[in-house]
Amino acid sequence: MTQLNETHAPRLTSWVTSANNNSDFPIQNLPFAVFRRSGSDEVMRGGVAIGDQVLDMAAAAGAGVFEGEALAAAKAAAQSSLNALMALGPDTNAALRLALSRALRSGAAAQSSLANCLVPQAAVEYDLPCRIGDYTDFYTSIHHATAIGSLFRPDSPLLPNYKWVPIGYHGRASTIGVSGQTFPRPVGQTKAPDANEPSFGPCKRLDYELEMGIFVGRGTALGERIDIDAAEAHVFGLCLLNDWSARDIQAWEYQPLGPFLAKNFASTISPWIITLEALAPYRSAFERPAEDPQPLPYLTSDFNTAHGNIDIQLECLIETAQMRAAGEAPARLSSSSFRHSYWTAAQMLTHHSVTGCAMNPGDLLGSGTQSGPQPEEAGSILELTGGGKRPITLPNGEQRTFLEDGDSIVMRGYCQRDGAARIGFGEVVATVLPARV
Amino acid sequence: MTQLNETHAPRLTSWVTSANNNSDFPIQNLPFAVFRRSGSDEVMRGGVAIGDQVLDMAAAAGAGVFEGEALAAAKAAAQSSLNALMALGPDTNAALRLALSRALRSGAAAQSSLANCLVPQAAVEYDLPCRIGDYTDFYTSIHHATAIGSLFRPDSPLLPNYKWVPIGYHGRASTIGVSGQTFPRPVGQTKAPDANEPSFGPCKRLDYELEMGIFVGRGTALGERIDIDAAEAHVFGLCLLNDWSARDIQAWEYQPLGPFLAKNFASTISPWIITLEALAPYRSAFERPAEDPQPLPYLTSDFNTAHGNIDIQLECLIETAQMRAAGEAPARLSSSSFRHSYWTAAQMLTHHSVTGCAMNPGDLLGSGTQSGPQPEEAGSILELTGGGKRPITLPNGEQRTFLEDGDSIVMRGYCQRDGAARIGFGEVVATVLPARV
The missing domain is CATH 2.30.30.230 (Fumarylacetoacetase, N-terminal domain)
Incomplete structure (x- = not known):
């Protein structure tokens, strides 16, 4: 490929x-x-x-x-x-x-x-480009995992399994929508740190997540494993993915079985699927820091080491209701790249199927938030604002700690370098509506 | 209903x-x-x-x-x-x-x-009785949650959110099969407590989970919430569910985003869906221990309090390859009842949709392992053997700490009382095949 x-x-x-x-x-x-x-x-x-x-x-x-x-x-x-x-x-x-x-x-x-x-x-x-039978969300940016971990678990931001296991969890397929999606702000249970009991109401810490989506091509039967060297033959292509997140709901619900309602209300993908073949000019070596453990053999191949990475430039922008009314262009929140992923698409798919999990054409794997190593490369507002503690000031003077009703988030992606044609992903846009109360 | x-x-x-x-x-x-x-x-x-x-x-x-x-x-x-x-x-x-x-x-x-x-x-x-768009697994037996919690987290077996939040997580729909399903023992990463690094190989702590499955009937659109009083009108019926689990894979992978490969290799349901209407004679009051908090208002209704429970007797049996060869009947491992559930079907569905998560006809909710209050009412072998420390001896003299290749697990369910017809669920059977290595 x-x-x-x-x-x-x-x-x-x-x-x-x-x-x-x-x-x-x-x-x-x-x-x-x-x-x-x-x-x-x-x-x-x-x-x-x-x-x-x-x-x-x-x-x-x-x-x-x-x-x-x-x-x-x-x-x-x-x-x-x-x-x-x-x-x-x-x-x-x-x-x-x-x-x-x-x-x-x-x-x-x-x-x-x-x-x-x-x-x-x-x-x-x-x-939607296909029927998405199952949606799985990974967690492949070590920078995101460390940043989020330090907010949710100050004592152990990066857990011992992170560098060994491509951490992922099953997501909700029924609420995946295509660019242009709108959704009401979710409501649910949250618990303030100093409260004795939880309370119920609209999410106060609504966030986006800048991700790549990976569409499964040819499927596998139950019991079949996908070898790391065969994995890319099971990938049809990639898209942009905004995995909306309700951070306050997540903080209260996620132990011990992981995010559930914090993630099930909406996920938005770009309409265009860029095939893996189109991305061939942008492949590069998959490298681990020398001090990090090398992946177990089932997640290792010469091909993956030589070509596993894809340098997809990503950017995330916000258009508030006020900006929209004034005809102002969306303001950039951050830029990053899929090359910062700690695990490759092939490793995600191989790991996912190692138990014999059947993969079907159209299944969607999210890469997890693609935050880069620098703070300004963060792929969520939770990270950009230090957990909601340092508001961002937008060019028009508005401030944000988390998303407000009427905010649209725009994500764009492209590959570009000298000597190759630009390969763009277009964009994915979606808008937060007020909670239905 | x-x-x-x-x-x-x-x-x-x-x-x-x-x-x-x-x-x-x-x-x-x-x-x-x-x-x-x-x-x-x-x-x-x-x-x-x-x-x-x-x-x-x-x-x-x-x-x-x-x-x-x-x-x-x-x-x-x-x-x-x-x-x-x-x-x-x-x-x-x-x-x-x-x-x-x-x-x-x-x-x-x-x-x-x-x-x-x-x-x-x-x-x-x-x-399969229907196309299952999304599968969600809950965790509604407080007895199971406490027993499992004490094995995975001795310091905090039951987490502070348990009595407030119907804890659940999204599962894998592609590997749900109907009774008669066979699957190879999963392989994957595990890490022994005293090891420095993880290892790779067949699961050594393979388990079943005795659950009820709840099928969604009439669906909802994205953004729509299901009121607790309307919830049962969105339930088509119930079945038996064996949510196979790889405990050693789970222990190493599940932090911080929950079970993933430990659960994605197979889940088996009974062929027959018992409608909610057929279960009407077996409804009873949903009661919380007086010392426990009452559910938040969105999870409370007079109807749910008066009729939320369904007394479905459950039993779990094992048929080993040796028993099968000898023509011996399956041996009972445990019995329990769905009435021990800490949350009702209506509460699960209402909670699931409270964020506006779209529910589709045929979506499946697992109740979580229905362990009863007594140790012998445990719905998993992990609980019955105290985490694999106390082997069970079967009637033919064989011993089990976890499941072995060739083992079939049989689950049965029924409602029965004087003055009403017996309502049976039939059974769900599935068999572990050797790992493909």
């Missing part, structure tokens, strides 16, 4: 000219989403981003452009959820990528057939 | 005469499963248990016996998963129950039409 081929060539351009101007979606990207025209009652179907357009895969699959494996994959990509496409596995997915690259390239004969299969992104609405 | 009506009358008998002899499935029960003839390639479809037979709902729905709401429900019950039936809600489900009761009653005119819609239970195989 790190082999470069003709689809990655930086010089490639598309006859969809908006793809050629430092777009998130150049011809080297070709991510998948599920969409329809905004406000229409059209059926949802798969689409591929190219520049500022969506290639409607339902239309494209019938345009006579694709054949063989690529046609089979194009038909799967035309469905209202991408699970069938994901299940086809990397070779068939690669065949479709190659065919799409050739058909969308400048000068391609397919231009005449596909030109009327385009819909402007500005005119579409998205759905 | 506690109102008795003509379907509960103890004197009722069925023209399916095997239903009339202290069966788990008398005419007062009428539980649902999904089945086909064993070894056939028939489509899976819904069925209703009556005595030792299954009423094939696909055949029955076309037999001209049902009409109106009951016919709509019968058609939903004929599908290959029961999600649509569950979504119809309690009134429509009650209409089908009444129609089934009248059609299967001794002397019913429908006998001639339905007699050839029966398939012997001995000749069928079951599937």
Whole structure:
């Protein structure tokens, strides 16, 4: 999955000219989403981003452009959820990528057939890209784990298992929504440190978490383990993920079985899934600090050591209701990168399945909050404000310790370096509504 | 849901005469499963248990016996998963129950039409009764929580939140199987207390957990809360649940985000879902010890206090490979009851949704291990053996501290008292296979 081929060539351009101007979606990207025209009652179907357009895969699959494996994959990509496409596995997915690259390239004969299969992104609405059977959230930033741990457990911020076990927990699939999601501020039980009894009411410490989402491609049966060297063949692609968190609910409920209501009210993903193949130019070595233990053999492979990391630049912004009303641009809260992850996507998937846990196409793994080593690279407001003790001042003078009603959080991601095409993730936006009381 | 009506009358008998002899499935029960003839390639479809037979709902729905709401429900019950039936809600489900009761009653005119819609239970195989979108496991036995807590955290066995919060965590839906499930012993990371580093290999402390499963009926949208008084209208029914657990993996991984791989390799449910309406004669008051705090108002209602409990007798048995080879009956490990639950089904569902978490028809809530107050009423072998320190001796002389390869665990449940028909749950059986190494 790190082999470069003709689809990655930086010089490639598309006859969809908006793809050629430092777009998130150049011809080297070709991510998948599920969409329809905004406000229409059209059926949802798969689409591929190219520049500022969506290639409607339902239309494209019938345009006579694709054949063989690529046609089979194009038909799967035309469905209202991408699970069938994901299940086809990397070779068939690669065949479709190659065919799409050739058909969308400048000068391609397919231009005449596909030109009327385009819909402007500005005119579409998205759905979840697939049925997410199970959602698992990991905890792979050691910087986040240490920072959060010092707030929840000052005596033992980083627990003894952290450097050995890719810590994760099962999440709630029913409340995962696509970018544009809104949700009421959760209510629930909390207990002030000095109170004798818990109280009930709207969450006062509402937070976001800046994460990567990893979609499982080809699945496994119960009892089957995914070898570390085979793991990437079971990954379809990546998206952006905001794993909303209610910190005050979490603090009171999470012992001994982990976060539950603190996390089950909403999680928001970006509409576009960037395939692992598109990310090939941005792979790098997976390195552990020399003083840290090396992973156990089942989590180690030469491939993972040489190529495990993916340098995805991440940024998180806030747009308050006041900023929105004034027409001001969202303000940046922090920047980070997926390269700070203490565990790779392959290690997460291998660990997850080591017990024989069945993985299904469309299952979603969250990376955990991707905080970087510097305090300003924190992926949650809890970290940025030192547990709510040091308010942030926004450019318009507003202050925040935690999120307020009407706040939208925007997350963006992209890969960029000299000698390779930019691979963008687009963005994920979601907005906090007032609690229903 | 506690109102008795003509379907509960103890004197009722069925023209399916095997239903009339202290069966788990008398005419007062009428539980649902999904089945086909064993070894056939028939489509899976819904069925209703009556005595030792299954009423094939696909055949029955076309037999001209049902009409109106009951016919709509019968058609939903004929599908290959029961999600649509569950979504119809309690009134429509009650209409089908009444129609089934009248059609299967001794002397019913429908006998001639339905007699050839029966398939012997001995000749069928079951599937999961529905698509389980999300699975949540609670922790509602205070006896279990205290016993487990004293093994994992001797200093603080019962945490301060236990009596306030119905503690739960999200589980893995992809590995839930129906009775008859087999699974390889999980492998994973463990760390001996005196070891410097973790090791990798097959689980050495494999355990079962005796639980009730609660199936969500009518669902809710994101942002919607389920009021405690409305909660039972969102419960379709109950089943038996064995929530297999790898204790050594759990001990090393569970801090700080809860059980993950220790629980994700298999969970087994009984094929039959007993509707809440069938359990009406076995409801009783939900009582807290006077010295314990009363639940917060959102978890309290007069109805829940007066009727929240359900007295379901539970038993757990083991059949080792040696016993199976010798043709010996399974040996009882323990007995308990769902009435020992510290939280009711309504409280679990209300708490789960209080943040606005969307609940979908077919979602499964596990009650947590239903250990009773006496040591011999423990619902896990970890408790029965004092953390693996006091082996159990089985009737054939074999000993167990934890489960061995080839062991089958059998769980049974039933409601029984004078003046009401027995309502049985049937059983759930599953077998541990050797680890794949």
